[in-house]
Amino acid sequence: MDQDSLKLSVAQAALDIIAPQLESNTILGIGTGSTANMFIDLLADVAHLFDGAVASSQASAERLKSHNIPVYDLNTVNQVAVYIDGADECNEALELIKGGGAALTREKIVAAVAKEFICIADGSKWVKVLGEFPLPVEVIPMARSHVAREIVKLGGDPVLREDVVTDNGNVILDVYNFPIPQPLATEAKINGIVGVVCNGLFALRPADRLLLGTADGVRDIKRPKSFLDS
Numbered sequence: 001m002d003q004d005s006l007k008l009s010v011a012q013a014a015l016d017i018i019a020p021q022l023e024s025n026t027i028l029g030i031g032t033g034s035t036a037n038m039f040i041d042l043l044a045d046v047a048h049l050f051d052g053a054v055a056s057s058q059a060s061a062e063r064l065k066s067h068n069i070p071v072y073d074l075n076t077v078n079q080v081a082v083y084i085d086g087a088d089e090c091n092e093a094l095e096l097i098k099g100g101g102a103a104l105t106r107e108k109i110v111a112a113v114a115k116e117f118i119c120i121a122d123g124s125k126w127v128k129v130l131g132e133f134p135l136p137v138e139v140i141p142m143a144r145s146h147v148a149r150e151i152v153k154l155g156g157d158p159v160l161r162e163d164v165v166t167d168n169g170n171v172i173l174d175v176y177n178f179p180i181p182q183p184l185a186t187e188a189k190i191n192g193i194v195g196v197v198c199n200g201l202f203a204l205r206p207a208d209r210l211l212l213g214t215a216d217g218v219r220d221i222k223r224p225k226s227f228l229d230s
């Protein structure tokens with residue numbers, strides 16, 4: 001099975017899980033990227049069953065609107081039922097690296113508000129230790145060099161992502177050669193550098209459920225103890 005077919009299989013699996021729970025007042029959180037795009041396109045068929053969505057990027061907002069799915073400003077919404085998004089890497093604790101599409105900050109905000117976060121990813125994203133994928137860090141432009149020097153002190157190789165400005169008007173440093181055995185600590189440490197808006201580690205708020213597309217089918221992996229269970 002090719003990667004696109006695996007992405008489609010997890011997008012479909014997410015829809016199968018969510019569709020029976022949709023109500024006329026349900027607001028969904030929708031992520032960014034090719035897997036999220038597939039989910040958006042499938043969602044069009046059930047658009048009449050829920051209220052609308054908040055999007056983690058302009059690109060996803062435009063795609064939702066093209067299917068006549070209403071898109072809300074997050075500030076006008078009381079609750080996001082479930083956030084559905086892809087990932088660049090995931091591990092067995094359902095900690096993630098995200099931000100390959102430069103939408104990490106808005107992704108993190110929507111994930112923080114959502115009651116549940118379902119990550120949809122093809123099997124190539126599964127790793128033992130996060131960090132094979134370069135860690136994206138969104139940075140205020142004037143702090144770019146300072147943040148890069150601080151990241152070098154932590155052992156990483158930061159590289160400015162050329163010709164990319166985020167939806168928030170910032171730049172992205174991708175950190176190479178940076179294995180992350182302790183994602184929680186690393187997420188907090190990088191967030192502590194002045195000038196960092198956000199980094200692509202999702203460990204403080206990991207996924208609650210991971211639908212992983214493999215040649216043997218979709219693996220449905222739940223976090224051992226989700227805050228949803230309490």
Ligand SMILES: O=C(CO)[C@H](O)[C@H](O)COP(=O)(O)O
Binds near residue numbers: 036100101
């Ligand atoms: O974090 C993201 C965007 O910022 C995406 O979820 C991540 O890059 C995965 O993308 P794709 O579904 O295209 O493989």
